Structures are given as structure tokens and as C-alpha cells.
Amino acid sequence: MTEPNHGIVLGGGWAGMLAAHVLARHLERVTVVERDVLPDGPRHRKGSPQGRHVHVLWSSGARIVDTLLPGLTGQLVDAGARRVGFHQDLVTLTSHGWQHRFPPRQFALMCTRPFLDWKVRDRVLATGRITVRQRAEILDLTGDARRVTGVRVRDMDRGVPRTLEAGLVVDASGRGSRLGHWLSALGLPPLEEDTVDAGIAYATRVYQAPPGAAAGFPAVNVAADHRLREPGRFGVVYPQEDGTWMVTLSCTRGAGLPTHDDDFLPYARTLRHPLVADLIALAEPLTSVAVSRVGANRRLYPERLDSWPEGLLVVGDALAAFNPIYGHGMSSAARAAAALDTELERSGVGDGTARRAQRAISAAVDDPWIMAASKDVEYVNCRINARDPRLTGGALARQRFSDLIADRSIRSPAVCDVVTDVISLTAPQSELASSRFLSLMRKDRVLPQLTEPPLTPDELALVRLNPRSTVGAGGS
Ligand SMILES: Cc1cc2nc3c(=O)[nH]c(=O)nc-3n(C[C@H](O)[C@H](O)[C@H](O)COP(=O)(O)OP(=O)(O)OC[C@H]3O[C@@H](n4cnc5c(N)ncnc54)[C@H](O)[C@@H]3O)c2cc1C
Incomplete structure (x- = not known):
């Protein structure tokens, strides 16, 4: 390894930018x-x-981003993002x-994804210690099963492959990450993987x-x-920073989806209540329908490999992606960035850093994983290929308990507060089992x-x- 103080981040999306920002606090230079x-x-x-679909940034993530990039959420709100109190x-x-509509305990920021990404990227890159190699494609990792020493990339305009060396390489290349393939090329065994796919x-x-x-x-x-077993x-209908409403209709496997503009409003009328349809019937459409079918919960378990290579980490959707x-x-991904920052603060980059940091990052994704996956297994037509024992045993008892909580949470303010803390990832999921x-x-x-x-x-x-037009089916 010739560049121990260089960090490389694979992918310049949300997780990549936060990881690059953290690396730049601890290393001399960073390349995305x-x-x-x-x-x-x-x-x-x-x-x-x-980015063409609704996104909310929960308060827990917003607070972490504000710690890493002080004042950012205030800037987003000043520029039009809605701070929606839950x-x-x-x-x-x-x-x-x-x-x-109980008084707000937590909040979520609502704005378009391109706006959010741009604002975060702008702040991250303003430090001047991060270089972005754009139109560069990741080919594979360099090194061996014991230590990753860099990455081979291809310049997409000139077609020339080049090796970049680094002390730490972070895979943030999203759901399509080829990490399994790259590890296998280094001689490492396959990573354990769980998927729970409700066909979102x-x-x-x-x-x-x-x-x-x-x-x-x-x-x-x-x-x-989900109790209807269909x-x-x-x-x-979520407000955006530019005075628009973003309207997303979604479904689990087998419920169909409107793919043409003319089908959008009729589909909205098939929801359990006509409110969404009534609102959009009055509003002027500005775009055609955009469709996305990437919504499975999928998690890798790198921390379970007997020997994880030095110099390599995986974060964001490349590590764990959830039903959106x-x-x-x-x-x-923000929790993972915070965990990485803590680990680098504690022990710097040295032997064992990658393994310790990866363990902390993997722990940070456990609550969102189990929350999404344990809910989705309840939908009909859900495809499950998972060994997580929390998903395979005691399903009926778990479902009864979560139905009880859901029923109480909509009507009991103190119960709702705790549930909102958990759902926003502010409090641990274990809080729901506390005395x-x-x-x-x-x-x-x-x-x-x-x-x-309640309008x-x-x-x-x-x-x-x-x-009267807001009175419809499904109110109980
Ligand atoms: C429809 C939908 C709605 C969602 N809604 C929400 C929401 O409301 N709230 C929320 O918190 N999350 C939501 N999510 C999840 C959220 O979008 C992701 O968790 C987040 O974007 C993950 O960021 P990432 O950086 O890990 O991956 P990505 O955003 O996918 O970024 C990966 C980056 O890597 C680059 N890349 C990939 N492969 C290569 C390669 N071979 N070479 C070079 N570059 C490469 C890509 O171009 C991209 O820039 C939603 C997801 C979907 C699909």
C-alpha cells in the first residue's frame, strides 16, 4: 500500500458523499x-x-447530517424544504x-431528492479535500483476501483503466454494487445475504x-x-420545496401499478380512502408518471466473514437496502457515517480498523432492517430468502403484538411518542419491548x-x- 492516507469512496450518491465527508476528517485526501x-x-x-419519487429524511438522519454539516437542515428549510412534524x-x-394529529415529537424533511443531494454535495465538496472522478466506472478491487489496497477504474470517455491506491476503500455504489463479485475475485467466500421482497x-x-x-x-x-391478506x-401527497406536491402511488406484489398518465387518478381512487384522489383531481399535473420497481429489503452480513480484509468497508444501499x-x-446511511466517524476518531486507520468499523456500521443498519423486513413478511406474495431468526420464528405472536401497538399508537399520545421515536430511528427498536x-x-x-x-x-x-367529500371507506 503506497497511499495509506488516501481514502476512496465508490459511488457519489447519498451514502458516498457522507462517507467521503467523514473520511476527509481523518485522512489527507479522498477520491470519490x-x-x-x-x-x-x-x-x-x-x-x-x-430521485423521481417521494423521499423523506427522518429527524434522526437530519440530526446526524446537521452534526456532520452544521446548519444544513436550516439551509434546506430556508430554501423551501418542508419540516413536517409527526x-x-x-x-x-x-x-x-x-x-x-398529536403534537410533534419527531419530524421529517420533505423535498425533492435532486435538491437534497445537491445541497449536501455542495457542502461536502466545499471543504476542498475531496476529488470527484466523474464518468469513471469501478472495475474491481486490488489487493488480496487479507488487504484491499485500491481500486481499478475505467475512464468512460477515454476507455482507459487505471489503478488508484488507498488505505481505505468504501463501497457506496448502491443496490447494484458488485461487491460479492469483487470479493470473490480476491479469493474471499460469498457474503451471507438475506432478502425480503414484498414486490414494492x-x-x-x-x-x-x-x-x-x-x-x-x-x-x-x-x-x-396488511391484515386483509390481499x-x-x-x-x-407530500409537499416539496418548490410549491409542488409529489404524489406517489405504490403497491405490493400483485396489486398492479399505473404506468400511464390516464391510469394515475383512477388508481388513486382504488386506495382505502379517496383523499389522495380528491386532492390530485383538483391539482394540475406537471409531469408524466415515473415508475420504479426496486423496493426489496436486502442485507449483506460482511461482519460474519471469518476474515474481513483490511482497508475495505461497505455502506449505504450496497450494505442494506430497505422497502422505501x-x-x-x-x-x-447517515447512521453508518456517524459510526465510521466514531471508529476513526477512536482508533484512526490501522490494523483492524476496517473490521471494527464494519461491525459498527452493520449494527447501525440492524434496526431499520428488522423494522422493514418484519413488517414486509406480513404482506401476501412476499418472497423471503432469509436466515434472520427474527423473521422465521414466532410470526403470529409478533404480528399480534405489532397490531396491538399500531392500534394503540394512533389513539394514545404517549404510546404514539415512543412509536414515533422508534420509527424515526431516534430510539432503538428494543424500546418497544421495555417495561x-x-x-x-x-x-x-x-x-x-x-x-x-382529521383535517x-x-x-x-x-x-x-x-x-363530506373526505368521508370515505377505511376509517376504521
Ligand atoms: C423509490 C425509492 C424511494 C425511496 N424513498 C426514500 C425515503 O423516503 N427516505 C429514505 O431515507 N430513503 C429512501 N429511499 C432509499 C434511498 O434512496 C437510498 O437509501 C439512498 O439513496 C442510498 O444511497 P446510496 O448512496 O447507498 O446509493 P445510491 O443513491 O444508489 O448511489 C450509488 C451511486 O453509485 C454510483 N455507481 C453505481 N455503480 C457504479 C459503478 N460501477 N461505477 C461508478 N459509480 C457507480 C451511482 O451512479 C450512484 O451515484 C428510496 C429508494 C427508492 C428506490
């Missing part, structure tokens, strides 16, 4: 290898197709009924929100009910079930809906 040209504004790019600023039909697909259109509604109308979320359909409906991917929480489940006051969306007269006036 990226296939795309990264736009210098809020524009879509080929390597980030998910559950004050959100109207949600959960599987168990309408959620009461997304269809999205952007609408011009009625005047005042992008800022003054709550975000809307209508979910499927393919699920979901719909959300839970909105955990970016916060999970404090079990006692809250018994003792907290339970409000009556809502029979229609105020002022909010209804903003979108010119009359209260």
Missing part, C-alpha cells in the same frame, strides 16, 4: 469514483432513478385507522399544489391494511377512533374540498 456527471444544481441523473403536520390513514413498486407524478396548499396543507398518507396499495415506504435508507413502554400500553389514555381524515376547516378550504 462516480459513473455519472454530478449536476451542479437540483437536477435528475441516471445513477439516481429513485403527527401534527400529517394526515395518515394507517392499517388500523386514522392517526390522531412506485409510480409518481408531480402536481402544482393549489395556492397556499404546499405550505399550509398537511402531508397526506394513505396506507394499505396485495396492498398506498398513496402519499419506511423512509429509512438515507437515515440508515416502560408495556406499562404505557396499559395505562395511557386512549382517544376515540377517528372516522374521517381542519381552514385546511379543507385551502384545497377547496368540502368536509
Whole structure:
């Protein structure tokens, strides 16, 4: 290894940029290898197709990003991103009924993905210690089974392969990562892998929100009910930084999906409540339908290899990707970046660093993994290829308990607070098994079930809906 103080990050997406920022705090220089040209504004790019669909950044992820890049979330909000308080600023039909709009405990940032990525990238690259090699494709890793010493990349314009050497290489190349192939070429055995695939697909259109509604109308979320044992359909209307509504309709395997503009509104009418359809019927569509079918939960277990090579880490979707409906991917990558920072702070880059850091990073993805995977196994047609014992045993008891929590959380403020902490990845999932929480489940006051969306007269006036049109099926 000739460049111990050089770090290389494979992939310049969300996880790659956060990892590069962390490496730049501990190493002399950092290179990001990226296939795309990264736009210098809020524009879509080929390597980030998910950018055409709704994204929320949960408060836990936003707080980490703010620690790494102080003041960033304030800048995002000043530039138009909506800070949506859960559950004050959100109207949600959960599987168990309408959620009461309790005072906010956590929040999520809502804005377009190209805008968010651009703002983060701009701040990360402003430090001047990170070089981005754009239009460069990763070919393979160099080194051997004991130590990764760099990466071979191909300049996509000139077609010339070149080796870059480094003390630390971080794979952040997303769901399509070829890590398994690269490790096998170094003589390492296959990584253990779990997949839980409910067949999630997304269809999205952007609408011009009625005047005042992008800022003054709550975000809307209508979910499927997994207890019906039929393919699920979901719909959300989320405000964006530019005064638009992004509307995503999604489904589990077997529920079909609108792929043409003319099918979008009729599909929205098939959700458990007509609110999403009523809102978009009034709004002007600005884009055609964009479709994405990449929504399986998939996790690698690099920490279980008997011998993990020095100098290599894997983060972001390349390590663990989740059903996007839970909105955990970016916060999970932020947790991984924070774990890496802590490990490098503690022991610098030396023997054993990669193994210790990878263990910490893998621990950081465990809660979002089990939350998404254990929920998705409940959907009909879900394809499961997993050895995680938490997914294969005691399914009925687990489902009953999670249904009980879901039912209580929409009507009990203190229970809702704890559940929101867990869902936002602010508190550990284990909190839901604590004696404090079990006692809250018994003792907290339970409000009556809502029979229609909890919208105020002022909010209804903003979108010119009359209260009766919001009364529909599925309120209980
Ligand atoms: C439809 C959808 C909706 C989502 N909604 C949410 C949400 O609401 N909230 C949330 O937190 N998360 C959400 N996610 C997940 C989130 O998008 C990802 O977790 C996040 O983008 C992961 O970032 P990443 O950097 O690991 O991967 P990516 O964003 O995929 O970045 C990988 C990068 O590597 C580059 N690359 C790949 N291969 C190569 C190669 N061979 N050579 C060079 N470069 C390469 C790509 O061009 C890309 O820039 C959603 C995902 C989807 C699909």
C-alpha cells in the first residue's frame, strides 16, 4: 500500500458523499469514483432513478447530517424544504385507522431528492479535500483476501483503466454494487445475504399544489391494511420545496401499478380512502408518471466473514437496502457515517480498523432492517430468502403484538411518542419491548377512533374540498 492516507469512496450518491465527508476528517485526501456527471444544481441523473419519487429524511438522519454539516437542515428549510412534524403536520390513514394529529415529537424533511443531494454535495465538496472522478466506472478491487489496497477504474470517455491506491476503500455504489463479485475475485467466500421482497413498486407524478396548499396543507398518507391478506396499495401527497406536491402511488406484489398518465387518478381512487384522489383531481399535473420497481429489503452480513480484509468497508444501499415506504435508507446511511466517524476518531486507520468499523456500521443498519423486513413478511406474495431468526420464528405472536401497538399508537399520545421515536430511528427498536413502554400500553389514555381524515376547516378550504367529500371507506 503506497497511499495509506488516501481514502476512496465508490459511488457519489447519498451514502458516498457522507462517507467521503467523514473520511476527509481523518485522512489527507479522498477520491470519490462516480459513473455519472454530478449536476451542479437540483437536477435528475441516471445513477439516481429513485430521485423521481417521494423521499423523506427522518429527524434522526437530519440530526446526524446537521452534526456532520452544521446548519444544513436550516439551509434546506430556508430554501423551501418542508419540516413536517409527526403527527401534527400529517394526515395518515394507517392499517388500523386514522392517526390522531398529536403534537410533534419527531419530524421529517420533505423535498425533492435532486435538491437534497445537491445541497449536501455542495457542502461536502466545499471543504476542498475531496476529488470527484466523474464518468469513471469501478472495475474491481486490488489487493488480496487479507488487504484491499485500491481500486481499478475505467475512464468512460477515454476507455482507459487505471489503478488508484488507498488505505481505505468504501463501497457506496448502491443496490447494484458488485461487491460479492469483487470479493470473490480476491479469493474471499460469498457474503451471507438475506432478502425480503414484498414486490414494492412506485409510480409518481408531480402536481402544482393549489395556492397556499404546499405550505399550509398537511402531508397526506394513505396506507394499505396488511391484515386483509390481499396485495396492498398506498398513496402519499407530500409537499416539496418548490410549491409542488409529489404524489406517489405504490403497491405490493400483485396489486398492479399505473404506468400511464390516464391510469394515475383512477388508481388513486382504488386506495382505502379517496383523499389522495380528491386532492390530485383538483391539482394540475406537471409531469408524466415515473415508475420504479426496486423496493426489496436486502442485507449483506460482511461482519460474519471469518476474515474481513483490511482497508475495505461497505455502506449505504450496497450494505442494506430497505422497502422505501419506511423512509429509512438515507437515515440508515447517515447512521453508518456517524459510526465510521466514531471508529476513526477512536482508533484512526490501522490494523483492524476496517473490521471494527464494519461491525459498527452493520449494527447501525440492524434496526431499520428488522423494522422493514418484519413488517414486509406480513404482506401476501412476499418472497423471503432469509436466515434472520427474527423473521422465521414466532410470526403470529409478533404480528399480534405489532397490531396491538399500531392500534394503540394512533389513539394514545404517549404510546404514539415512543412509536414515533422508534420509527424515526431516534430510539432503538428494543424500546418497544421495555417495561416502560408495556406499562404505557396499559395505562395511557386512549382517544376515540377517528372516522374521517382529521383535517381542519381552514385546511379543507385551502384545497377547496368540502368536509363530506373526505368521508370515505377505511376509517376504521
Ligand atoms: C423509490 C425509492 C424511494 C425511496 N424513498 C426514500 C425515503 O423516503 N427516505 C429514505 O431515507 N430513503 C429512501 N429511499 C432509499 C434511498 O434512496 C437510498 O437509501 C439512498 O439513496 C442510498 O444511497 P446510496 O448512496 O447507498 O446509493 P445510491 O443513491 O444508489 O448511489 C450509488 C451511486 O453509485 C454510483 N455507481 C453505481 N455503480 C457504479 C459503478 N460501477 N461505477 C461508478 N459509480 C457507480 C451511482 O451512479 C450512484 O451515484 C428510496 C429508494 C427508492 C428506490
